[in-house]
Every structure is written in C-alpha cells, then in structure tokens.
Amino acid sequence: MKALITGGAGFIGSHLSEYLLQQGHEVFVIDDLSTGNIENILHLKSNPNFHYTIDTVMNVPMTAELVDRSDIIFHLAASVGVRLIVESPVRTIETNIKGTEIILELANKKKKKVLIASTSEVYGKASKVPFSEEDDLVLGPTHKGRWSYACSKAIDEFLALAYWREKKLPAIVTRLFNTVGPRQTGRYGMVLPTFVKQALVGDPITVFGDGSQSRCFAHVSDVVDALFKLSQKKEAVGRVLNIGSNEEITILELAKTVKRMAGSRSRIQFVPYEEAYEEGFEDMPRRVPDLCRVQELIGYHPTKGLEAIIKSIINYQQRLCESFKEARSITPGP
Numbered sequence: 001m002k003a004l005i006t007g008g009a010g011f012i013g014s015h016l017s018e019y020l021l022q023q024g025h026e027v028f029v030i031d032d033l034s035t036g037n038i039e040n041i042l043h044l045k046s047n048p049n050f051h052y053t054i055d056t057v058m059n060v061p062m063t064a065e066l067v068d069r070s071d072i073i074f075h076l077a078a079s080v081g082v083r084l085i086v087e088s089p090v091r092t093i094e095t096n097i098k099g100t101e102i103i104l105e106l107a108n109k110k111k112k113k114v115l116i117a118s119t120s121e122v123y124g125k126a127s128k129v130p131f132s133e134e135d136d137l138v139l140g141p142t143h144k145g146r147w148s149y150a151c152s153k154a155i156d157e158f159l160a161l162a163y164w165r166e167k168k169l170p171a172i173v174t175r176l177f178n179t180v181g182p183r184q185t186g187r188y189g190m191v192l193p194t195f196v197k198q199a200l201v202g203d204p205i206t207v208f209g210d211g212s213q214s215r216c217f218a219h220v221s222d223v224v225d226a227l228f229k230l231s232q233k234k235e236a237v238g239r240v241l242n243i244g245s246n247e248e249i250t251i252l253e254l255a256k257t258v259k260r261m262a263g264s265r266s267r268i269q270f271v272p273y274e275e276a277y278e279e280g281f282e283d284m285p286r287r288v289p290d291l292c293r294v295q296e297l298i299g300y301h302p303t304k305g306l307e308a309i310i311k312s313i314i315n316y317q318q319r320l321c322e323s324f325k326e327a328r329s330i331t332p333g334p
C-alpha cells in the first residue's frame, strides 16, 4: 500500500509513518513543519520506502501529485494545541478548513480513501460523559477563540461525510482524544510533556485552574494502530469513530503522579486560566470517550495504562536531555 500522511512530521504523523513502514508499506509525507519537526522523521530518511516533502497541503499541484501516487490518505495536517489556537485563530481556521477541502477535493478525483483526524474538542462543553459519536456538540460563543478549533474541525467532519454521502468518496472520520507519547512537545501547550519537563528540571508544575478538570490519555502507539486498522475496515467508511483511552485522571492528580514518578522536588503551582490562556477562557471539565464503536469494529482496547505512558515520556525526555548534553560536550568551543 502507498500511503500519504499529511502532517507526517508531526507527533502522531511520525509515529504513523514508522508504523506503516514497519508493516512494509510505502509512505509519502507532506508537512510544512509549522508544528511538525524534521527531527521526528530523520531516522526514517534512509528507508527506501519513505519519501517526504516539506511543503503545505495548500500547494495544490504538489499535493495533487502526492495524492495521485497514493492509495490512501491519512489527513493529519492541522493546527494543534490550545495555546496556538488561542494565539493564532486565523491560521487555525484557515489551515483546518482549507487544508481539508483541498485533500477531499483531490482525493475525490480518483476516489482515493481518506481518513480524517478530527478531535475530541468537537464535543465542546458537553456535560454527558462518556462522549459518544452521535451526541450533540456543545460549543461556546464565537468571540471565544478556543471554539474556533472545534468548529473548524466539525466543518471538516461535515465535509468528509458529505463527500461520502454525495460523491461516494470513501472517507473515515476519527475523533482523537488526548494522545500522548514520545516526541510530543509541550511548546503548544500540551499538558503531559509540559509536566514531565517541569518535573525533570525542577521547575514548578503548572496546574491551570484548580486542577479538578479531568482527561483520559492514550499512548500514541495504540492510537496509530487503531488508525491503521480502521483504514482497512470497510465498515468504517462514512462513519465517525472515537479513539482514545477511558482511564480518567484529574489534572491535579496527573501533576502529583508525574512528580512522584520523576522523583521530582518541583512544587505544584496553580495558575488561573486567564493567566494561562486569555480572559474568559473556558475549559472542559471532563472528557471521556465512549469506545464501544471502535471496539466493535476493530476490537480496540488501549494496551498502555497511564503509568506506563508517563514512564515512556520521562524516559524519552531524559534521553533527549542526555543526547543534548553529549552534543554540547563534543562541540568545539570558540
């Protein structure tokens, strides 16, 4: 199989590239490195089945050529991270909507299968947990920047499902819940890499709000396995599917667990939301996926629990820090 992964140099995209290559598939990546990182795919460059293009999916002739060469498209390119969304709403909306429009239009010309990575953000402020795919979406007002992300992703979902219904383009929509693991950066606000880094360097661990909000964290290896299996399942076409973990933890408890596991002396610091993001910021109090649908289709069960996940991130960040120190010690001085 020849697979095109948009956003393939990103955190999830690079793990999916690795996974598909290991299975013997040919992988084409397009990434503009806006939030992706070339370091994520350097180790794949020597594989003859791996090809990458540093460009945006908005470059239509280039993207068209890559779509033509592929049998399937995993569309992961998007603006990610709540901080980035609050700071750059225009870029978020445009990247998410235009990028998906282009991918679906190009894929439709040759009826290439497309798997769209959407997000649990689309459930918004829904209070009924767990969130299941046919639940109502409850979004906040348009003057609050955060909701533009959910809205833009919901439009992507509508468009993908419309292409399937109206034009018979085989499209699958996946809603990814908090996905974590090695290579994820805290630069765009994600909580777990941020906490681990703070704990390892001894900085205060910044809990936003009172820390009573909860999330469920899935390891990226479980998530990419599900993405691939769903892409091969004809019953997944035309459907929306949650992917994630349903092991719930409050953010305060998460901070304490990271601190303990890292053997850290960092203190836990509470930061008001308006300081962390913007005035009037609304957070989701709980976010738990209903996984019945994905379990039924591909027998999905997350294999990595929270402690194993945290351990893998601590190990990754420690290795990164050691190789950074090593590189500095062998760099000749001025």
Ligand code: UDP
Residues within 6 Å of the ligand: 081, 082, 178, 189, 190, 191, 192, 194, 195, 206, 207, 208, 209, 213, 215, 251, 283, 284
């Ligand atoms: N969060 C936090 N401290 C941080 C970063 C995030 O307390 O340094 C909180 C954030 O307010 C949210 C949760 O952790 O309640 C998860 O945030 P993240 O951005 O990782 O993902 P989200 O679930 O909001 O998309």
